[in-house]
Amino acid sequence: MARNESDREDLIREAAGLPDRAEWSVPSQSEPVVTGIKRNGSLCLYLGADPVYQFDPKGRLRRAFVDGFLYRTQGCTLARIHRERTETESTLVRHDLDDEELDAFLQKMRATLQTLRDELAGGEASLLRSVEKDPVAGLPDFSRLIDEALEAMPTLAPAIPGRDD
Numbered sequence: 001m002a003r004n005e006s007d008r009e010d011l012i013r014e015a016a017g018l019p020d021r022a023e024w025s026v027p028s029q030s031e032p033v034v035t036g037i038k039r040n041g042s043l044c045l046y047l048g049a050d051p052v053y054q055f056d057p058k059g060r061l062r063r064a065f066v067d068g069f070l071y072r073t074q075g076c077t078l079a080r081i082h083r084e085r086t087e088t089e090s091t092l093v094r095h096d097l098d099d100e101e102l103d104a105f106l107q108k109m110r111a112t113l114q115t116l117r118d119e120l121a122g123g124e125a126s127l128l129r130s131v132e133k134d135p136v137a138g139l140p141d142f143s144r145l146i147d148e149a150l151e152a153m154p155t156l157a158p159a160i161p162g163r164d165d
Helices: 099-121 142-151
Strands: 020-025 033-037 043-047 052-055 061-066 069-073 078-085 090-096 126-131
Touching: 033 142, 043 099, 043 142, 061 099, 099 142
Parallel strands: none
Antiparallel strands: 020 033, 020 126, 033 043, 043 052, 052 061, 061 069, 069 078, 078 090
């Protein structure tokens, strides 16, 4: 999850961790969107360099990169993480979202996902490039997988263990 488009890898060419992946042109986004599935069945969505959403195999949000911040699940909320640098050190700063911040984050994410799902399902998206682990089976139904993420309960995956957990 790079901070700038210039340091983002070419996900279609290089993302071996996403054996099924596709790059799309969609009306709602100025940059191409990459949808992918990890080997464990987890959905990953890259709407340009930012936002990025990563889910677990059950469609629950695990990690995100939004507005320049990394978010990771804490089970019942999200931790927003950013790096503060000085001349002598670099420190990770963590802020656990309160209920209002979490609701706003999830509402914005759901709106973005619903638009993307509608564009994929409605034929408004143009496939630019893709890699399929099984060319005979073809690409997964990404609109259905986004639906599963939108309907997942609970919304957040279990906490990702950290060094201080």
